[in-house]
Amino acid sequence: MSQIDPKTFSPFAPEYREPDRPHGPVNERGEWTWELLEHRNGSTQIYPTLWRDPYAVRASCIPGMVDVLTTKTTPCPFCRKGHIHGIGDGHRVPHCTDRRKKEAVTLDDGTVVYHKDGYIIRTRLTPKNKRTRR
Numbered sequence: 001m002s003q004i005d006p007k008t009f010s011p012f013a014p015e016y017r018e019p020d021r022p023h024g025p026v027n028e029r030g031e032w033t034w035e036l037l038e039h040r041n042g043s044t045q046i047y048p049t050l051w052r053d054p055y056a057v058r059a060s061c062i063p064g065m066v067d068v069l070t071t072k073t074t075p076c077p078f079c080r081k082g083h084i085h086g087i088g089d090g091h092r093v094p095h096c097t098d099r100r101k102k103e104a105v106t107l108d109d110g111t112v113v114y115h116k117d118g119y120i121i122r123t124r125l126t127p128k129n130k131r132t133r134r
């Protein structure tokens with residue numbers, strides 16, 4: 001973490017990005033809700049996809065460190081809330097704090113996706129809530 005320079009940091013650097021693997025319908029912004037991940041042993045599994053707007057970093061008050069100015073994801077299918085995650089996209093352990101969250105969600109095709117298996121965090125190339133200055 002100490003190697004990150006806030007002046008040159010990009011959330012879209014290859015090491016922070018995930019290869020695209022949509023599963024099911026993709027909306028007009030090119031975003032999908034589920035994706036299919038192939039494991040090293042050849043088996044496949046479907047995970048929810050949570051999208052967030054681009055985030056940034058700034059120099060921390062601790063020398064050599066950075067603070068992450070992260071953004072909230074789209075609602076999680078298990079708890080219906082957005083989540084906050086740090087630098088880098090990819091598979092994450094769910095941050096659901098709602099005790100009434102669903103343990104599993106069933107897709108239209110009958111696939112069951114489990115909360116315990118986590119979800120994929122992705123950062124949009126363009127912010128969803130782009131503000132136009134007047």
Ligand SMILES: [Zn+2]
Pocket residue numbers: 076077078079080081083094095096097101
């Ligand atoms: Zn959640």
